[in-house]
Amino acid sequence: xxxxxxSAGKRAAxxxxxxxxxxxxxxxxxxxxxxxxxxxxAHQYSNLLIHCVFSTxxxxxxxxxxxxxxxxxxxxxxxxxxxxxxxxxGGMSNxxxxxxxxxxxIPIAKAIQVVKANSSRWLREHGIDFAWQExxxxxxxxxxxxxxxxxxxxxxAEHHRKRSYEKEFETMLRKAxxxxxxxxxFG
Numbered sequence: 001x002x003x004x005x006x007s008a009g010k011r012a013a014x015x016x017x018x019x020x021x022x023x024x025x026x027x028x029x030x031x032x033x034x035x036x037x038x039x040x041x042a043h044q045y046s047n048l049l050i051h052c053v054f055s056t057x058x059x060x061x062x063x064x065x066x067x068x069x070x071x072x073x074x075x076x077x078x079x080x081x082x083x084x085x086x087x088x089x090g091g092m093s094n095x096x097x098x099x100x101x102x103x104x105x106i107p108i109a110k111a112i113q114v115v116k117a118n119s120s121r122w123l124r125e126h127g128i129d130f131a132w133q134e135x136x137x138x139x140x141x142x143x144x145x146x147x148x149x150x151x152x153x154x155x156x157a158e159h160h161r162k163r164s165y166e167k168e169f170e171t172m173l174r175k176a177x178x179x180x181x182x183x184x185x186f187g
Contacts, residue, residue, distance in 0.1 A: 047143060051141050052108075053096070053172065054132055054133065054136040054137070055133045059095065059166070059186070061092075062128060063093045064093070067123075067126065071123070075119060076089060078114065078118045082111075084100055084103065084111050086099070088153040095165045099141065099150055108138050112138070170182070
């Protein structure tokens with residue numbers, strides 16, 4: 001190994017990286033900080049707030065108004081049991097909204113599948129011939145918007161006096177910059 005400029009002819013000790021802590025192409029590293037001083041992060045820190053929206057099969061009015069508050073509490077219980085914090089839940093007879101704090105180890109599709117599967121079973125246990133529509137909408141929420149989104153979700157009845165679920169969902173897709181085909185989204 002050649003001596004670097006300023007090393008006064010001393011031979012540099014080989015850099016050893018413990019297994020599982022490999023840095024990107026360590027041989028071409030330009031940093032003057034020795035590798036042994038670079039420690040891996042011991043914890044995961046995340047703030048993945050997701051506004052989830054999904055509808056009943058064929059967007060039919062299947063959820064009785066009297067059951068919606070209980071369903072929202074049930075969503076929170078599902079979240080607790082599966083380590084998916086539900087920060088807000090709301091909806092109408094044909095759709096549901098959730099604000100979740102998605103753990104970094106759980107894919108969004110899995111989180112929604114768990115919520116939909118457990119809640120549909122619970123609704124069927126209440127004597128309703130029930131199914132959720134396939135698919136969902138998932139929209140990232142900034143920390144600064146968290147309270148506004150919670151308020152929006154918890155006050156669904158007010159919003160739906162003015163517009164339908166379809167118009168609401170279209171607006172959410174457009175605001176998020178998501179290209180969609182209305183026939184596919186609501187087909």
